[in-house]
Amino acid sequence: MPQTNFVDYEKFFDCVHCGLCLSFCPTYVELGTEMDSPRGRIATMRSLHEGKFPLDAEVVRHLDLCLGCRACETACPSGVHYGELIESARSFIEEQYRRPLLDRLKRWTIDKVFPNPLGVRVFASMLKLGSALGLSRLARSDKLPQQLRSWFSMVPERGSVSSATLLEHYPAIGEKRYTVAVLSGCVMPALFGATNEATVKVLRHNGCEVVVPKAQGCCGALLLHNGNKPDGLARARQTIDVFNGLNVDALIINAAGCGAMMKEYGELFKDDPVYREKAQRVAAKVKDVTEFLGGIPLIPPSREVKKSVTYHDACHLAHGQNVRSQPRALLRAIPGLQIMELQESDWCCGSAGTYNLTEPAMARRLLDKKMANIEATEAELVVMGNPGCLMQIRAGLQQRGLSIKAVHTVDLLAEAYEG
Ligand code: SF4
Ligand code: SF4
Structure with a gap:
């Protein structure tokens, strides 16, 4: 079986198999199986890397079930970079493994809809329509099967979806103390527009002049988490190009998944001679909005x-x-x-x-x-x-x-x- 090379091989050896992460892993606690634990998944990925395991349905199933929540990283005393390992393995799976048709269709739809502003707007319109028709009430109907109720539960109650496009520039309220850029995101403007506006308001009340570059789009996080590396990297490069030239104190993010990914841009582009330095510069500025506000003298x-x-x-x-x-x-x-x-x-x-x-x-x-x-x-x-x-x-x-x-x-x- 050929050896594969989807991540730096040495990273597997950070894991010393102590098992301290096991009781912090939601899938291990639910299922109780070693293959669905962080330690078991690291061993599986290493065997895949060494070419000792075939990339078959069973292996893919155990890796798919990982949430990528990184609770194991918090628990690990050995500093295992689990997030990096699982994301590399996911992109390897998407390149090398042929999923069943329905599974492919579902993943293709997710990849096409969510990072795409038009796709998210259509999705948001469907949710709003469902919400206006009161379909969310069906989530509580005892007469419907559980699967249908769980789909209807995704339809928000009236008024809980808000769309808003931010302006490109907002002055500080009161004395100006900082200049910050805001990532408005791909999902946020269509589904959580009011939260984007709230982010700007809170920053302005804390003396921030806020810039929101028009040319920005998806940061690549959703695609990279799903193993779609080529498209994810393309989105990340576009985001780096938009924010790299700005003279700001911080790049503010209000979506945790985007912030976590953008802080890793430096690592992601470490072998890219064109983007390495730009990626490090942008990553160094990234701050979650609560992290930024928690780090300044709050008004x-x-x-x-x-x-x-x-x-x-x-x-x-x-x-x-x-x-x-x-x-x-x-x-x-x-x-x-x-x-x-x-x-x-x-x-x-x-x-x-x-x-x-x-x-x-x-x-x-x-x-x-x-x-x-x-x-x-x-x-x-x-x-x-x-x-x-x-x-x-x-x-x-x-x-x-x-x-x-x-x-x-x-x-x-x-x-x-x-x-
Ligand atoms: S990932 Fe960390 S905590 Fe879990 S078994 Fe390996 S070394 Fe121990
Ligand atoms: S990322 Fe979360 S689900 Fe996956 S192995 Fe770690 S703790 Fe378990």
Whole structure:
């Protein structure tokens, strides 16, 4: 069997097989099988790399079931770069393995729709139509099979999808302290336009002049997570070209999955003589919006928000970027807010990019767990920093008929600044 070469071989040897990551891996905890644990998957990828395992349906199944949540990286004392290993393996699978027809069709659709502004707009229009027709109510109908109810649960309740295109420039409110650029993203303008606007408002209230380059598009994260390396790299190069020349203090991201990927642009292009330096420069400026606000002297919001909230750690924020304390500190800065602790707050909700579309059964199991923990807090709002988690958790809340609302951290902050 030929040896393959999809990642630096030495990286497999960081794993010393201690197993300390096992109890932090959602799929291992759910299934209890070594092949669905981080240690087992690393051994599988190494065997693939060495040509000792064939790339067959069973191997692909175990690697597909990985959420890419990177909880194992947080737990690993040996510094294993698991995210890099699994993403390289995924691109190897997509290049070398022929999936069944339906599976190919589903992945092709995801690859074509989500990074494409027109595709996302069409998707958003369909969701809005479904929402206007009240289809979200069907998610709670006992008469429908579970699979159908779970599809209808993805249709948002009226008013929870907002589209907005940001302007190219916003002046600071009050004395100017920083100049920042904002990634408006591919999904955010069509589905979470109000959150993009809230991001700009909160930055401006903190003395930021905000620039939003028109030429930007998808950062490549969704494609790279799905193993579509050629298209993902092309999108990443375009993003680097847009932001590289800007004289800004930071490049602000409000979607955790995009931020985690853009911070890795330097590593991604380390062998590319044309993009290596540009990629490192852009990556060094990337900051999640809560990370940036948590790192500057905050101009505190003055309006009371009399609500009880709990905070869910998005995997790509907590495990991918180690941003945990800053969003909580920002919530504590909001007058009147009551904060309740969420059990297993950094446990994946099952969204994981497009995992809830490609692996709905496991995604549902993890969502059930997350819902039980959220409900136990008795909070009115659940707050988070990633659009994928927002969609998944809103669907879970809707399907259970819970009155708890899911919002982005900046939505709540903007309310505390502007009402
Ligand atoms: S990935 Fe890290 S924690 Fe898990 S078995 Fe390997 S060395 Fe141990
Ligand atoms: S990324 Fe998440 S699901 Fe995958 S092996 Fe690590 S902990 Fe488990």
